[in-house]
Amino acid sequence: MPSRQIVAKELADIFRVIAHADRIRLIEELRSGESDVNSLAEALELPGSRVSQHLSLLRAHRLVEDRREGRRHFYHLSQPEIAGWIVEGVDFLLGRAAGVSASEIKSARRLWGERKPATAASGD
């Protein structure tokens, strides 16, 4: 198989793994450092089993790694730069602006573009 195709397929695999709102939010959460499954589940308001499933997919594709401490599993991005790369995607979002208001995108850009403050009001 031509290498062009192999790489297209591999790239498509990475894209497919990232292409899920929950997983993107997990990556977003992990930007600010490692976190355990339960905290992630609370932050995303999802059942722990679902978060665990997403994490295991991300882990299988080496986008995250885990560190176990007692019964808690702490996850972190294996390549923190990947989050920055995803952020750049927001620019294309801006460019296309399909179905999302400019202000929504702007505030989201702020969330992604800067490290999110740990304590400030974030109930949007």
Place this chain on the structure above:
Amino acid sequence: MPSRQIVAKELADIFRVIAHADRIRLIEELRSGESDVNSLAEALELPGSRVSQHLSLLRAHRLVEDRREGRRHFYHLSQPEIAGWIVEGVDFLLGRAAGVSASEIKSARRLWGERKPATAASGD
């Protein structure tokens, strides 16, 4: 719905649209300029109807635009930078190196990282 979630969903949509080997190859082809459906179909060795289907998805998400000249439809990237952005994904591929040999990735990186020579041997 919190804007974080809206944007995660929108980003996921873009990722999902890109997350297909044929569509990535289409984007790759279009890096070197506009091209009509038939040329793309030949380059990718796919039926024209399939290419047309992929293009219409890309078009619906404004990743490509078309220009009609007679019965030919020429497509081009609406934001050529998006191809560059995808290329950066190759770096994560390198970092993960799952199931792809280093030399395959290297040659693919060359294909993506540089404008592909129009005539040179490219039968890989």
Place this chain on the structure above:
DNA sequence: TTCATGTATGCGAATCTTTGCAGATATGAA
């Protein structure tokens, strides 16, 4: 109008993903 060509669309079958839930496993405390 008729024909050939280039592109687009529709549809069912096959395939892959996501979801919700039940149960399994692992760890630490009592």
Place this chain on the structure above:
DNA sequence: TTCATATCTGCAAAGATTCGCATACATGAA
């Protein structure tokens, strides 16, 4: 050992995507 907590895995139903093919549409030539 037993219990509670944290996480993981398995499975079937629901949902989404892809594929192959047939057919429709649009354009230009005769």
